[in-house]
Amino acid sequence: MADDGRHTGTGLDRLLRPGTPSVAAAALTATVALYMALVAFGNITDFDTNRQFVRHVLAMDTTFGDPDLMWRAIESPALQDAAYVAIIVWETLSALVLLLATWLWVTGLRRGACDRARRASTLGLVMVLLLFGLGFIAIGGEWFAMWQSSDWNGLDAAARNVALAAFALVVVHLPARRGGDR
Numbered sequence: 001m002a003d004d005g006r007h008t009g010t011g012l013d014r015l016l017r018p019g020t021p022s023v024a025a026a027a028l029t030a031t032v033a034l035y036m037a038l039v040a041f042g043n044i045t046d047f048d049t050n051r052q053f054v055r056h057v058l059a060m061d062t063t064f065g066d067p068d069l070m071w072r073a074i075e076s077p078a079l080q081d082a083a084y085v086a087i088i089v090w091e092t093l094s095a096l097v098l099l100l101a102t103w104l105w106v107t108g109l110r111r112g113a114c115d116r117a118r119r120a121s122t123l124g125l126v127m128v129l130l131l132f133g134l135g136f137i138a139i140g141g142e143w144f145a146m147w148q149s150s151d152w153n154g155l156d157a158a159a160r161n162v163a164l165a166a167f168a169l170v171v172v173h174l175p176a177r178r179g180g181d182r
Contacts (some may be wrong), residue, residue: 012135021175022105022114023172024101024171024174025117025168025172025174026106026109028108029098029101029105029117029125029168030098030102030162031099031129032064032098032125033099033102033124034127034167035164036098036124037095037099040135043087044088044092051084051086052085054080054083054084054150054178055077055080055084056149057146058075058079058144059073059093060072060145062151063148064145064147064148064151066145069145072145087131090127090130090131091131093127094131097123097124098128100120100124101117101120101121101124104116104117105117110161114176118172118173121168122169122173125166126169127171128161132162133158133162135163136158137158139153140154140155141158142156
């Protein structure tokens, strides 16, 4: 045994290598990257389904109809569609950044250098947090009163996405131990 209590050069080291925080960060980054790529792909190939969701949320047509809030509604189909396209572009960019981060993790783990991967993961995961936290929970949920709609309420899904991205972000920033734990 080495002075720090690790087995050096054994099969056990090779077996336990996937148990490092950096490998966990890479796996979580890859998971969110795949998820965001599938979300963007679904919105591009089945454009109308979630376009209807965005239109109803922005129009506030399934909320309680409180006159004190209804001035916030966006009823222009052109503006609604522009918002939806912006969401898809943001999803696509997030997926691309996270896919790049995944590649940087894979190459960085081989070389023992994960700083670039950590920075790219952070950028992509913050993009996901902004989309679902700021975009869907704060703006959609509160400003456009999505929470009032029983038909067009995406708050639970948005909260799951925020939780996944936040958890991944925490794991990405776990300190790596010295001695081979990258």
